[in-house]
Amino acid sequence: MSQIPKAEIPNPHNLEVSPPEKMGGFEWWRRSLSYRTGLGMDAQEKEQFEFDYQNKFLPDQCKQCVEFRDWMLTYSPSVTFMMEHVRKLTKDKKQILNKSNIICDVCDDLKGGGFHPEEGILLCANRIQSKWQLEDVLTHELVHVYDHLKFDVDLNDLKHHACTEIRASMLSGECRIFNEIKKTGLGDFGRKFQSCIKRRAILSVSANPACKDKAEAEKVVNAVWQSCFNDTRPFERVYR
Template sequence: MSEIKAAQDKKKCDDCYKYRDELLKNSPAVIYMSQQIEKLAQTHPKYRKQIDNIDKSLFNKNNIDNSSESNKSPIFIPSKHLICDICPDNTKLAGFHPDLGILICANQISSSNKFLLESSITHEMIHYYDNMRFKVDLNNLKHHACTEIRASMLSGECAMSFEFFRKFSTFKMFGGFKDCVRRRATLSVINNPNCKSQEIAEKVVDEVWNSCFGDTRPFDDVFFG
């Protein structure tokens, strides 16, 4: 890697951490999800042992003072489990791994899409929350479909303004929100290696739709935008 490319990537990661820290301080959704994850961790001591077994060096990229986090449980420490890095996948802003936490793709953030970062991080934090509650098995397509339905529904990413940004100009005033949630959940399931076709993805989403779309926890209601 050239020195110029390395410097560019470092700048992208530095900026990414600034955006992350701003959201951790100012975003109602991100703050609320952090609190709810912490609440789950405090009421389920088994998570302490689970996190203690994770290789902490995997989360050594952070630009935040850990002193303010010293009284938190180890299940979700933003500076350790919400990290920025350069991603080879150019299709999304962030991703979740059950063992490693949430990765924000610093190289995918631009001035034109930065406003999507809040909903993207909230989306992944809902996956984090669901995995704590249910121990989601992503090899199980129904599990995958359910957490994707909930994440798309609760993160705000299916707000009308975001759909227009994505060029879905046919967004309907009535039913458009559900269409967006269903579409995005189906697209995610299609990318699961265990899903063999779009028809299977659509069928699985349909099978779990009523129960998962009706589950708004930890929120009291859904933001339709």
């Protein structure tokens, strides 16, 4: 499995990374806030900040992502459990998942990670904010790997796509009730777990080029919901 290449960082004006003493602490926070709001920063300052962000901040994020990844591969119950089951299903020993094909890199979309059968797992360092979020993302992607190996998932088939997304969100811990309470409050407590899984599955299927629109994605998710939500393999049960 080859590593996903990193895009070139545009630098039309031959900018240099700002010295640490000029970009640390309060100054970094001020410029970050200005960049996000568009206030108090001219075009040249924005270009300089974007360049600094790509060259100074993101490499540190990738380093932290690698540290989190290595910790999870050693100590996380959900990650080590899924890794063991993935290994059992991997027929080509050259494609066994390990640190060389579970990659931390910068992503240009809003996803926390991704899986490609020939490339491995990508963890989006610039989207992952904590060790525990990485655990959920990595477990999610490992469920996709497991489904690919065990069920020969065809993502051009929307039902296949919906089913593996339902299972990945359900089994990864991303939709645990405590997380949902922090996001949406205490209302509709009994439905939070299922609502989160459905929401995430519909969003993912909607982005599939084979899907016409959100209405079709919702229809497909509902069609496979019962069987896929009740399939907890390789776990015996799901803790919410």
